[in-house]
Amino acid sequence: MRVIPLLPLLTVAALLSSGLASGEPYRPKGPAVVLERLPIKAGDARSRALAADRARLAAAPRDPALAMKVARAYYELAGAEGDPRYIGYAEAALAPWVADADAPADILYMRGKLLQWRHEYAPALELFGRALQREPGHYDTLSGRSAVLTVLADYAGARRDCEQLRVREAELYWASCLAYIDGQTGQAAAAERRLADLLARHPDTGPAGQLWLLTRLADLATRLGRPADADGYYRRALALGVDNQLLLANYGDFLIDQGRAAEAVALLRDWTRADVLLLRLTLAEQALRVPEFKAHAQTLRERFAAAALRGDTLHRQEESRFQLRIERNAARALELAVANWAIQREPYDARILLEAAVAAGRRDAAQPVLDWLAQSRHEDPQLTALANSLAGVKP
Amino acid sequence: MIRLILALLLMAFCAAAHAHKPSDSYLAVKAESGRIEGQWDIALRDLEYAIGLDADGNGEITWGELSARHQEVASYALARLQIAAGDAACTLQVTDHLVDQHSDGAYAVIRFGAECPAAGSLKIRYGLFFELDPTHRGLARIEAVGVTQTAVFGPERAEQTFNLATPSPAQQILDYVREGVWHIWIGFDHVLFLLSLLLPAVWQRVAGRWMPAQRFAPAFWEVFRVVTAFTVAHSITLSLAAVELVALPSRLVESVIAASVLLAALNNLFPLVSGRRWAMAFAFGLIHGFGFASVLTDLGLPRDALVSSLFGFNVGVELGQLAMVAVFLPLAFALRATWFYTRVVFAGGSMAVAVLATLWLLERAFVISIFS
Numbered sequence: 001m002r003v004i005p006l007l008p009l010l011t012v013a014a015l016l017s018s019g020l021a022s023g024e025p026y027r028p029k030g031p032a033v034v035l036e037r038l039p040i041k042a043g044d045a046r047s048r049a050l051a052a053d054r055a056r057l058a059a060a061p062r063d064p065a066l067a068m069k070v071a072r073a074y075y076e077l078a079g080a081e082g083d084p085r086y087i088g089y090a091e092a093a094l095a096p097w098v099a100d101a102d103a104p105a106d107i108l109y110m111r112g113k114l115l116q117w118r119h120e121y122a123p124a125l126e127l128f129g130r131a132l133q134r135e136p137g138h139y140d141t142l143s144g145r146s147a148v149l150t151v152l153a154d155y156a157g158a159r160r161d162c163e164q165l166r167v168r169e170a171e172l173y174w175a176s177c178l179a180y181i182d183g184q185t186g187q188a189a190a191a192e193r194r195l196a197d198l199l200a201r202h203p204d205t206g207p208a209g210q211l212w213l214l215t216r217l218a219d220l221a222t223r224l225g226r227p228a229d230a231d232g233y234y235r236r237a238l239a240l241g242v243d244n245q246l247l248l249a250n251y252g253d254f255l256i257d258q259g260r261a262a263e264a265v266a267l268l269r270d271w272t273r274a275d276v277l278l279l280r281l282t283l284a285e286q287a288l289r290v291p292e293f294k295a296h297a298q299t300l301r302e303r304f305a306a307a308a309l310r311g312d313t314l315h316r317q318e319e320s321r322f323q324l325r326i327e328r329n330a331a332r333a334l335e336l337a338v339a340n341w342a343i344q345r346e347p348y349d350a351r352i353l354l355e356a357a358v359a360a361g362r363r364d365a366a367q368p369v370l371d372w373l374a375q376s377r378h379e380d381p382q383l384t385a386l387a388n389s390l391a392g393v394k395p
Numbered sequence: 396m397i398r399l400i401l402a403l404l405l406m407a408f409c410a411a412a413h414a415h416k417p418s419d420s421y422l423a424v425k426a427e428s429g430r431i432e433g434q435w436d437i438a439l440r441d442l443e444y445a446i447g448l449d450a451d452g453n454g455e456i457t458w459g460e461l462s463a464r465h466q467e468v469a470s471y472a473l474a475r476l477q478i479a480a481g482d483a484a485c486t487l488q489v490t491d492h493l494v495d496q497h498s499d500g501a502y503a504v505i506r507f508g509a510e511c512p513a514a515g516s517l518k519i520r521y522g523l524f525f526e527l528d529p530t531h532r533g534l535a536r537i538e539a540v541g542v543t544q545t546a547v548f549g550p551e552r553a554e555q556t557f558n559l560a561t562p563s564p565a566q567q568i569l570d571y572v573r574e575g576v577w578h579i580w581i582g583f584d585h586v587l588f589l590l591s592l593l594l595p596a597v598w599q600r601v602a603g604r605w606m607p608a609q610r611f612a613p614a615f616w617e618v619f620r621v622v623t624a625f626t627v628a629h630s631i632t633l634s635l636a637a638v639e640l641v642a643l644p645s646r647l648v649e650s651v652i653a654a655s656v657l658l659a660a661l662n663n664l665f666p667l668v669s670g671r672r673w674a675m676a677f678a679f680g681l682i683h684g685f686g687f688a689s690v691l692t693d694l695g696l697p698r699d700a701l702v703s704s705l706f707g708f709n710v711g712v713e714l715g716q717l718a719m720v721a722v723f724l725p726l727a728f729a730l731r732a733t734w735f736y737t738r739v740v741f742a743g744g745s746m747a748v749a750v751l752a753t754l755w756l757l758e759r760a761f762v763i764s765i766f767s
Contacts, residue, residue: 025434025493025504031459035494035501036439038454084417085440088528095529273499275416302498303416309534310419311547 039081039273050074057093064104067093071110078117080243082274084314087117105135113144119314119343121148137168146177153345153372155185172202176213183220184347186377192220207240214240215247218254223380227258245276252280257382261287272296275303279318283325297326316340320352330359338365345372347380354386363390416499418524418531422548424478426517426539426559431485431509436495436502437472441524441531446471458494461503465492468503475522481514517557521548568707575711578690579719584652584755585683587748589716591659592621592672593723594741597731600666607732614731617672618724622716624673628680629687630709636688637705648685650760655679657752663745687712 028035040047050073057066071090078086091114097103098111112127128145131138146161162177176198183191199205199213218233234251237244248271255264264284271277282300285293304319316336324333334356341353350369357366370387372378421436439456442448446467448456461468469489478485486509493504517537524531533548539559546555579585596617598605608614635641659675662668668675691708730736758764 025436025495025506027493028458031457031462033458034455035458035461036443036456038440038443038449038456040454084530085444085528088418088530089444091529092527095526273416299498306416306419306498306534309545309547310417310532312417 039083062096064107068106068110075113079245082245082276087114090114101130105131105138105141108134109138109141109144116148121152124148137164139165139169143177150181150184151344151346153376155181155376172198180216183216184376184378186379188220188223188379192217192224207242211237211240211242211244211247215250219250222254225381230254245274249276249280252277256280256284256287275300275315275318279322286326317349317352320356324356324359330356334360334362334365341368347378347383350383354383354390358386358389366390418528420523420533422533422535424535424537428513429510431478431511433507435472435505435507436497437505439501439503442468442503445524445527462492469505472505472523473507477520478509479518480511481516483512483514485509485511515559517559518554519557520554522553525550525553564703568703571704571707572711572714575708576715578687579712579715584656585686586719588656588659588679588683589625590723591656591663591745591748592676593618593720594663594745596621597727611728614728615724618720620673621676622720624677625680626713626716628677629684632681632684633687633709634705636685637691638701643685645689646759646762648682650756651682652686653752653755653759655682657749657756660745660749660752663741664749
């Protein structure tokens with residue numbers, strides 16, 4: 001046998017024992033034992049329709065309209081459920097065009113969105129660029145690219161794409177696009193007024209559109225120091241009855257920040273499948289010191305270990321907060337937050353890095369975020385307070 | 396309006412991180428001479444998507460629904476897994492169907508076996524779910540001749556070959572020698588025990604008082620006796636424990652080892668045993684051997700090369716000790732009459748070792764954590 005150095009061996013063994021062998025396999029006691037609850041019932045109308053589309057696509061895999069329909073449906077499911085499997089299913093629907101640079105603009109755009117989901121922003125932007133070459137002014141692509149550029153803190157580029165929408169789209173489209181960027185770059189009050197006005201003047205906007213506007217409004221009201229209004233926006237968004245990961249995650253964070261952990265638990269109790277939401281649930285349970293905290297923390301630990309086995313790095317945001325708040329390992333949290341900031345630069349990414357830097361007493365590591373905060377003129381008392389407490393730390 | 400809804404919906408997601416656990420399967424393959432045993436854990440959610448398990452469409456998968464489709468599950472999965480030993484393909488046979496829970500839900504567990512010619516390599520071709528979900532990954536653990544390898548299968552890395560060749564006997568012994576050296580090097584308790592016994596070797600006791608040794612030879616032979624006695628003793632118990640003839644609870648072993656370090660250090664400060672330190676080395680060496688054995692157990696000793704690897708490990712421990720002594724003895728001899736050696740190295744060092752060993756002893760005997 002080859003002798004393997006002990007430390008790597010033990011590390012691998014620990015990873016394997018958490019990821020690969022989660023327990024002893026067993027034989028359930030009887031046929032009625034329920035092993036798994038599916039997020040979507042096979043029998044309901046929506047999944048029946050999707051299954052029918054899938055079957056038609058299997059018969060005609062190169063039908064771009066059908067492929068887009070299936071891919072979009074799975075993309076939406078991913079956003080609602082937070083399950084990356086659906087991204088894989090969407091990807092499979094678009095597989096015939098994977099090496100096709102001249103695919104229809106819709107398909108190039110959708111492939112870009114799937115890459116964006118995996119935080120592969122550079123290749124996503126490349127696909128968006130190609131989609132716009134095929135079809136200049138392609139609405140989805142312009143608004144999608146604007147969003148990616150915002151994630152990368154390229155606000156000028158993001159604004160350009162919104163302005164392009166102005167050429168042929170109705171006010172609601174380009175105005176909300178611009179107001180969102182204004183809200184990130186020092187004009188939060190004006191942005192809130194603008195978005196609230198758009199929402200009031202377009203009551204026919206569908207639930208998903210309203211949800212987007214309300215989620216943004218809630219964030220703006222929070223940052224403008226009006227938590228009661230923010231809470232109102234969040235409640236209106238929830239009342240739309242649309243499952244949405246971003247809304248749940250943001251409202252969960254809001255409730256925890258406001259010291260309303262019990263409400264966060266009630267909100268997220270049934271969302272343990274999604275790591276993003278399980279993290280919030282676990283943080284809320286930690287604040288409340290309830291016994292469920294331990295089991296949920298362990299589940300997160302195992303999921304991060306399984307992701308490490310896969311080589312995934314998508315969960316750096318969550319893992320950083322997990323390391324900071326639950327494992328109380330500020331150094332590791334900072335490492336993850338810094339790596340995350342190298343990929344994406346949104347206010348939430350900034351918060352994670354600042355919190356870790358404060359805990360680790362490392363102002364130097366937070367310098368890029370402090371620079372971003374100064375340059376973007378982003379308004380958020382929470383980030384400002386974190387930055388100020390770093391000012392007391394020796395550089 | 397539909398377009399707006401969709402576009403805004405899509406925009407809404409872009410900002411969120413989506414870190415839900417993706418689709419993984421867990422494949423464990425164990426190859427032993429002429430036979431392969433495997434276990435494959437596949438998420439019920441994925442099987443539902445691929446072949447449909449929820450027969451009544453109520454959103455719940457029961458053991459009854461799963462077992463009714465075991466045949467299909469097995470043929471679907473095994474059609475997407477090819478294992479070859481060398482160039483010979485192995486025909487996989489399902490031996491059992493079970494269930495397991497992973498961090499993200501329930502998994503179907505397929506146990507399988509195959510008669511496979513013994514070969515120097517194992518080639519695995521993995522193709523589960525890739526056509527349905529290109530982000531699916533197969534996380535594999537391949538165990539053969541005592542070595543565990545891990546691998547991640549994806550659409551771009553669907554076929555991987557694992558080298559199972561046993562290293563040559565000479566290489567194998569050498570590997571164990573290296574492990575032995577490493578473990579004496581990082582085993583502070585063993586090192587400190589030995590050093591505590593060796594500190595007075597460059598002196599001699601004349602009329603109840605320590606005096607610097609006149610010549611190098613007596614000092615050398617004193618060191619030789621102590622080291623040899625320690626070696627012989629721990630070799631005996633290491634061998635007995637490694638072949639599983641004798642087993643002691645590790646808490647006891649580790650506590651006594653800490654006690655031995657403490658006694659060796661105290662004996663320098665308040666001499667009780669001065670003439671026959673080699674006997675002390677021997678007596679406690681027996682216990683230290685059990686400590687080494689636990690390291691070997693962790694490494695996993697190959698059954699077919701037990702004696703040679705044991706020998707190699709022992710040689711490594713010896714070489715490690717000799718290297719230490721080769722540095723220690725000339726230095727100690729040169730400094731033996733100085734104030735620095737008497738006060739700082741000998742008295743101060745022994746004192747520090749005694750304190751450290753006391754903490755170890757408390758930690759190990761009462762299973763509390765002082766360091767960390």
